[in-house]
Amino acid sequence: MRPESLPDTLPRRSVLAMTGGCAVASASVAGVASATAQSDEDSVSRESFAIREGTAEETTVYVTTSDPSGPTGFVIGGMHGNEVAGYKAAGKIADWAIGTGTLVTIPEANAVAIERGTRNDEHGHNLNREFPEWGTPGTKLARAIWDVVTKYEPDVVIDLHESTGIYGGNASNGVGQAIFTGEGSNEAARVTDYVNRNYVDDPDLAFQVGGFSSPNARPQDLLVHKASRDLGAQAFLAETYSGVSLEKRVQWHTAVVERLLTEELSPNGTVNESEPSAQTQSQSQPQSQSTDTTTESTGSTSSKPAAKITPLPTWTSVSSLDRGQTITLDASQSKVPSNNLDCYEWKVGSGGSFKEAGEKIDVTVDQNNYPVALRVVAENGSTDTDRVTLSLGC
Numbered sequence: 001m002r003p004e005s006l007p008d009t010l011p012r013r014s015v016l017a018m019t020g021g022c023a024v025a026s027a028s029v030a031g032v033a034s035a036t037a038q039s040d041e042d043s044v045s046r047e048s049f050a051i052r053e054g055t056a057e058e059t060t061v062y063v064t065t066s067d068p069s070g071p072t073g074f075v076i077g078g079m080h081g082n083e084v085a086g087y088k089a090a091g092k093i094a095d096w097a098i099g100t101g102t103l104v105t106i107p108e109a110n111a112v113a114i115e116r117g118t119r120n121d122e123h124g125h126n127l128n129r130e131f132p133e134w135g136t137p138g139t140k141l142a143r144a145i146w147d148v149v150t151k152y153e154p155d156v157v158i159d160l161h162e163s164t165g166i167y168g169g170n171a172s173n174g175v176g177q178a179i180f181t182g183e184g185s186n187e188a189a190r191v192t193d194y195v196n197r198n199y200v201d202d203p204d205l206a207f208q209v210g211g212f213s214s215p216n217a218r219p220q221d222l223l224v225h226k227a228s229r230d231l232g233a234q235a236f237l238a239e240t241y242s243g244v245s246l247e248k249r250v251q252w253h254t255a256v257v258e259r260l261l262t263e264e265l266s267p268n269g270t271v272n273e274s275e276p277s278a279q280t281q282s283q284s285q286p287q288s289q290s291t292d293t294t295t296e297s298t299g300s301t302s303s304k305p306a307a308k309i310t311p312l313p314t315w316t317s318v319s320s321l322d323r324g325q326t327i328t329l330d331a332s333q334s335k336v337p338s339n340n341l342d343c344y345e346w347k348v349g350s351g352g353s354f355k356e357a358g359e360k361i362d363v364t365v366d367q368n369n370y371p372v373a374l375r376v377v378a379e380n381g382s383t384d385t386d387r388v389t390l391s392l393g394c
């Protein structure tokens, strides 16, 4: 897979817009020529406020709301002041637009430690060991952060960190290039799979999934543990390896958060239905119901392919393109049982027919509501079709 690179500054109309509004509607419902512009910036409200105001620990909480009745994501960086990529990425994420729900961000959680460039504050307090489960956080700063968490009751909590070593199944050499999460979550595996395929060149730097330590084992009293166990939030602690360039680490953190929020905040599961690792989903978990009305396969899909069009870069909103813009459409997230893919066929524009083409195609948008269809053909002749409508500045 060719690695995609994230720009230094993410556009305001970020990938989160794909979880609702135009993108999902036009990608999921055949024959819908245009959709309501729920992801426009003017439908997103932003506020910010300070915690620990007037102290050296004062820091800003950013709240972006698109649909208050939707799910809530919480992203925090800078718990450790020397883990630069985490708070740099969180600072960018605070500026993202979202298509649904609420995004709460505390980019620089431990302002004192960040100012000092040290892991802990001047008293040696490790902020990420101050959140005892079912207890009161251990410092004023930790209590202020926890007050924000409980105020917004997030469905998803993501804490961004860095490590000087690479995680190898245990933490003895470090915990970098890993996403840690609680039991029963397949999201981290799906996200690491996606990020590794699209953003990691070196297999030694592939992200892995680690589990949270049990309540009686160290490390203890982490924010993500408390959010998971006290509040039932889907909680993730992402670690990059600090031995690569800051730009790369910020890109990885940004991509991890983007994918975690896209999956978790997707209200109807339409975004994740064809993720390639979906077959690893635990059988004890209910399957997310597909709302895709364009699929031509019905009943059991166990032996049939599932077509999936994904725009690249992944934050591209297919409903807010510029005239003349070229967009890459990627079929690689389609599912083909037993890897018995025969070919990908694409139909671009309202006329014409399906033609065999590659896994990725480039489409230049020269008219509004431009339809593109992907047909995945398996060797046994079974097919599935996904459609997307490319729209101009909806």
Ligand SMILES: [Zn+2]
Pocket (backbone or CB within 6 Å): 079, 080, 083, 160, 161, 162
């Ligand atoms: Zn850390």
